[in-house]
Amino acid sequence: MSEFQQSQQAEQAGNIEHPTSNIQHPSALATLSWIKHFFDYLGASREEPPPGASFLASPIWLGIWWGVLIGLILLFCGQTSKFIYIDF
């Protein structure tokens, strides 16, 4: 099994390696991990909200968040260009 597959299995098992996991200060690590988890949940690449932020899973919050995203899309969509990787 390759190193990558092992790390993938570790991630799937919940033992997720964080980019700053070897920092000496646990509080800094916890804060960074929480921030990453928060943004991952907002972007729907994680399905569970971070600890202490269960309000993010409420329908009201989801409605607000979708509203923000749709607002950003409408605000900036006039200048869009081709995705870079389409040409590869």
Added chain:
Amino acid sequence: MIFNTFAYFILFLIPAAITFRLVRPAAQPWVCIAFGASFFVFFSLTQVGGAFGAACIVIFIWETIFSRFYKQGSVLCLVGIVQTILFLIVFKYWNFLTGLIFGAPTHNPLYWAGAFLPLGISFFTFEFIHYAVDRYRGNTQAGTFGEYMAFILFFPTMVAGPIKRYQTFLPSLREPSLEWAADWRIGMTRLLTGLAKKFAIADLMTAFTNHLNHADIAQAQRWVLPIWLLAYGVKIYFDFSAYSDIAIGSARLFGMKVPENFDWPYARTNIAEFWKHWHISLYRWLLDYVFIPLGGSRCKPPRVLINLLLTMFLSGLWHGAGLNFIVWGLWHGMLLAAHRTWSKWRGEKNTAPTIAGNIAAWAVTFVTVNLGWAFFCMDLPTATFFLKRLFGG
């Protein structure tokens, strides 16, 4: 464009995802095939390749028929790999390779004036090769004609990935998630996030990255140059990760999960970690089908470094038919080789790095990756000129 067009959502994604969930399981692969083929033809005709591009749908039909003959250890798997590589060479590298021999198009008797790139060829050929290799090794089951065709014509990932694996796609196709509400909530959030990243961040960077041409570089003040290059680093990350978000979100509307492609790559503190979290599906493909067959990291140290360089050379060449992409690949190959040599020389340390050490490692990684983008976004003479101006004034 494709993912940022109304046509994608109205003509393809929403109808396909709803139909897929409503039909009986035996018909689901055929929904993927019908919509995938229509998607390929529609966007070939309207955006890439025209009528000849649309005609390339026969590649998918041929591949599906030919793949039915694959068996463990069969020479036909090897023939399948060779013909797939030939497709890629003809469409993507013909003028580049003949140009290396004959020079400029005016002197090149083999120059193909009407050359075009079939939609998504770089990505679907990787899936063809993966299937042929894994059938040869006996690592995957054959599936049915319809299931394999649904795999290669699954339109959310057809054009630019994430590069799927048949072993993980097949169970998902046979038993997709039945949780409509959760899948659509998560899928739509992912889609909207992707579109917002593309429109509000990636496209905003175009104002800076448009200046990455010889004339503007020659006139610009030196301090502006790193800002332009950094803007490209931001643009390509948000552009491609947005694309992946939309692809992953689209698949989720079907009740299917496809591989992740990005996991905070710019936060990583060394180049090896960067590559494990940047374009993850490509990294895994290169690891499994290039680096490990070359001997991987189980050879003698000099050979491992050569394997790294060769793998990243191919990665660069795959990204585009140009010397600049080859240099970009080799730059990353050298960074990976340097990191490996450094790690071996330094050995395992029992003490964790300090915060300052981590910040320094992150900064070195971030700067070297972003310097490499110069070769990715400009042709070789322009990139060289850019770097000369950046470092030489």
